[in-house]
Amino acid sequence: MTEPLLDVRGLDVHLGHGAGQAHILKGVDLSVRPGTTVGLVGESGSGKSTLAKALVGQVRPTGGSILFAGRETSGLRARDLWQLRRRIQMVPQDPYSSLDPRRTIGEAIAEAIDPRRSSIRRHRTTIRHWLAQVSLDADAAERYPHEFSGGQRQRIAIARALAVEPDLVIADEITSALDLTTQAEILNLLSRLRKDLGLTMLFISHNLAVVRHVSDEVVVLYHGDVVESGPVDTVFETPGHGYTQKLLDSVPGGPGFRLEAV
Ligand SMILES: Nc1ncnc2c1ncn2[C@@H]1O[C@H](COP(=O)(O)OP(=O)(O)OP(=O)(O)O)[C@@H](O)[C@H]1O
Numbered sequence: 535m536t537e538p539l540l541d542v543r544g545l546d547v548h549l550g551h552g553a554g555q556a557h558i559l560k561g562v563d564l565s566v567r568p569g570t571t572v573g574l575v576g577e578s579g580s581g582k583s584t585l586a587k588a589l590v591g592q593v594r595p596t597g598g599s600i601l602f603a604g605r606e607t608s609g610l611r612a613r614d615l616w617q618l619r620r621r622i623q624m625v626p627q628d629p630y631s632s633l634d635p636r637r638t639i640g641e642a643i644a645e646a647i648d649p650r651r652s653s654i655r656r657h658r659t660t661i662r663h664w665l666a667q668v669s670l671d672a673d674a675a676e677r678y679p680h681e682f683s684g685g686q687r688q689r690i691a692i693a694r695a696l697a698v699e700p701d702l703v704i705a706d707e708i709t710s711a712l713d714l715t716t717q718a719e720i721l722n723l724l725s726r727l728r729k730d731l732g733l734t735m736l737f738i739s740h741n742l743a744v745v746r747h748v749s750d751e752v753v754v755l756y757h758g759d760v761v762e763s764g765p766v767d768t769v770f771e772t773p774g775h776g777y778t779q780k781l782l783d784s785v786p787g788g789p790g791f792r793l794e795a796v
Pocket of ligand 1: 554578579581584740
């Protein structure tokens with residue numbers, strides 16, 4: 535079997551200080567093989583975003599290891615950390631706040647491609663390429679975020695992350711602010727990009743139906759513990775943990791609900 539691109543073992547994270555300190559991630563194991571998508575699912579507060587932040591070096595683990603491309607990432611020096619952050623691109627939850635309102639879409643993508651030489655002229659072809667990949671016209675590059683709908687902005691955020699050509703994409707609740715039809719559009723787009731580009735992705739969501747749509751495997755997080763993991767169809771059809779069943783029961787439209795039907 536192929537070596538994982540990301541291999542998290544026994545990861546512990548504590549947050550807060552003194553008496554207010556809380557054990558947020560409790561020995562989390564998770565791995566993502568190249569070209570596959572792992573869905574990370576759990577209710578609000580289960581620790582999903584904390585895990586994402588630990589992966590990109592924004593939160594310091596208190597135990598365990600994070601191997602990325604075979605290399606331990608904890609204790610990296612600033613320069614190596616900067617490089618790691620480029621190789622792992624996060625698509626954020628909120629398309630409204632993740633784009634600078636004063637910058638055109640072209641400027642935002644150019645800056646992601648090369649923060650030191652972020653001229654649109656230099657990167658015009660690349661910007662067009664990535665806009666086309668997310669089904670946006672080339673003239674989107676000259677426009678500002680407020681001119682786009684929520685779904686279009688999330689496409690732009692995806693284009694901006696992919697333009698860096700990362701090894702791993704972390705999508706953190708990227709459809710939760712969108713209506714059902716737009717969610718389905720974004721998920722279909724991700725499915726196509728996974729196929730066409732062979733993306734490797736950690737797809738975080740509290741919604742199991744959404745996770746099923748794009749993931750090969752799923753990891754279920756409950757109060758900072760992994761309670762279940764495995765191929766997505768197995769976990770859906772024969773959930774081994776009561777909490778997974780509860781998440782399935784809480785899917786809007788019932789456990790058999792599929793977004794394709796929208
Ligand atoms: N700085 C902090 N100090 C103490 N506790 C924190 C801190 N930041 C987050 N937490 C707690 O950590 C837990 C996990 O939060 P996290 O945001 O990772 O969960 P989540 O599963 O991503 O939830 P959501 O989907 O609501 O973002 C929560 O109980 C939260 O209150």
